[in-house]
Amino acid sequence: MHSWIARNIVYRSIELARGEPVTGYLRRISHIPYLSRDEIAGIQAEKLRRVVLTSYRNIPFYRKRFDEAGIDVDRLKLPEDMVKIPILEKHDLRDNYHLLVNPELDVRISRESTSGSSGNPLTVIKDRDKSAYVRAVMYRCYAQYGVDIGDKQARFWGVPVDKRAYFIEKLKDILSNRIRLSAFMVDEEALSEFARRLQKFKPRYFCGYPSLIYKFCRWMIDHNVAFGECAPLVVITTGEVLYDFQRELIERTLKCRVANEYGATETGVIAFECPEGKMHINADHVCLEILPSGYGRDDGDIVVTELNNYYNPLIRYRIGDVGSVSEEPCGCGMGLPVLKALLGRQSSFIVTPENKYLYSALLAYVFKKGVRQFQGVQDSKDELTVRIVKDDSLTDTMLSEYKRKLSDHLGKTMRIKFEFVSTINPDRSGKLRYFVSKIGQDV
Numbered sequence: 001m002h003s004w005i006a007r008n009i010v011y012r013s014i015e016l017a018r019g020e021p022v023t024g025y026l027r028r029i030s031h032i033p034y035l036s037r038d039e040i041a042g043i044q045a046e047k048l049r050r051v052v053l054t055s056y057r058n059i060p061f062y063r064k065r066f067d068e069a070g071i072d073v074d075r076l077k078l079p080e081d082m083v084k085i086p087i088l089e090k091h092d093l094r095d096n097y098h099l100l101v102n103p104e105l106d107v108r109i110s111r112e113s114t115s116g117s118s119g120n121p122l123t124v125i126k127d128r129d130k131s132a133y134v135r136a137v138m139y140r141c142y143a144q145y146g147v148d149i150g151d152k153q154a155r156f157w158g159v160p161v162d163k164r165a166y167f168i169e170k171l172k173d174i175l176s177n178r179i180r181l182s183a184f185m186v187d188e189e190a191l192s193e194f195a196r197r198l199q200k201f202k203p204r205y206f207c208g209y210p211s212l213i214y215k216f217c218r219w220m221i222d223h224n225v226a227f228g229e230c231a232p233l234v235v236i237t238t239g240e241v242l243y244d245f246q247r248e249l250i251e252r253t254l255k256c257r258v259a260n261e262y263g264a265t266e267t268g269v270i271a272f273e274c275p276e277g278k279m280h281i282n283a284d285h286v287c288l289e290i291l292p293s294g295y296g297r298d299d300g301d302i303v304v305t306e307l308n309n310y311y312n313p314l315i316r317y318r319i320g321d322v323g324s325v326s327e328e329p330c331g332c333g334m335g336l337p338v339l340k341a342l343l344g345r346q347s348s349f350i351v352t353p354e355n356k357y358l359y360s361a362l363l364a365y366v367f368k369k370g371v372r373q374f375q376g377v378q379d380s381k382d383e384l385t386v387r388i389v390k391d392d393s394l395t396d397t398m399l400s401e402y403k404r405k406l407s408d409h410l411g412k413t414m415r416i417k418f419e420f421v422s423t424i425n426p427d428r429s430g431k432l433r434y435f436v437s438k439i440g441q442d443v
């Protein structure tokens with residue numbers, strides 16, 4: 001479908017039918033990132049106050065919580081007093097979703113499920129006003145790279161397994177002008193089918209799991225495939241932590257820029273990488289706080305508050321990722337604050353017998369040549385197993401060297417085992433996890 005038709009006819013009609021004014025919001029919020037830092041902080045404080053007060057007055061769950069914590073909302077100074085508000089955990093959301101909605105609002109809603117990569121999927125309810133803002137923020141981020149609503153997209157993602165959901169997604173894909181390349185059952189045949197479909201469809205941009213796009217690029221190199229004129233303008237990676245080795249290979253193979261997105265099903269896009277390479281937080285959409293980590297560094301648990309949701313807002317929601325915020329300005333001209341480090345899930349840490357926490361990206365720095373894919377699995381505090389899909393160049397000397405490097409970081413008491421496998425499969429949502437912790441750090 002031509003992008004103009006997709007944007008101005010199909011998308012507008014869907015917006016009207018759904019009661020989801022994405023285009024209108026996009027027009028109203030496009031300028032916000034380019035305001036000064038103080039102006040953005042002012043907008044955020046105003047929105048924060050409105051969300052917190054409305055939630056206290058109208059949502060039974062928050063009223064009870066605030067009262068129990070002894071909070072006098074009329075005297076609450078925001079954002080300074082945010083720390084007084086109790087943290088909303090995933091289990092709170094799961095157990096109380098019927099008490100977490102504003103009964104005063106009669107709205108149309110949609111339901112979405114999180115991928116549940118930590119084993120506990122959540123159902124998230126979104127009213128159309130919130131989902132419109134969420135989508136508008138997403139397109140505002142994409143616009144930095146010349147991508148607009150209705151542009152052709154190749155989506156490297158999971159595909160629903162039950163038939164009805166599959167056909168609904170298929171219809172959505174057609175109406176949204178995108179093709180879907182499935183993260184399940186990725187073998188030689190599937191990858192060559194990817195290439196055939198991409199060359200025919202000529203997407204303006206790719207979007208999806210970095211592990212899958214990386215895998216496809218490896219396949220392109222092995223089979224000497226190049227896209228030439230139909231190469232995408234940008235590759236947007238999302239849903240998993242993006243590693244440097246993936247970015248480097250994807251950019252080199254597709255000869256275009258990789259832009260990293262940080263978001264969640266619950267909230268939409270929280271932060272997005274600008275052309276200068278910084279992750280800017282959408283501060284008019286969420287208020288992001290970092291809780292002290294206990295790991296002895298400046299990073300900590302990320303906690304977010306939604307600023308445009310009056311139906312079932314998340315207030316101080318612990319999203320399950322670890323990161324830190326930078327105060328430094330960015331050369332791109334945006335006044336939005338910067339997420340300095342995004343370290344992924346709490347369960348992404350290897351814990352040593354001495355209780356030292358090491359971010360599992362360490363594995364990506366160790367396993368380079370001779371290893372096509374790897375996955376670290378920690379079954380107990382003193383044992384780490386690394387599953388390896390090797391290629392022909394892997395030698396015993398290289399393996400000993402890898403083991404030595406790991407031992408240097410993890411200490412001599414950690415037993416390290418290598419297990420050679422022919423393939424490593426993604427989890428139920430299609431995400432490939434480079435590290436799996438089975439020692440119960442999940443929130």
Ligand SMILES: [Zn+2]
Nearest residue numbers: 274278330332
């Ligand atoms: Zn920037």
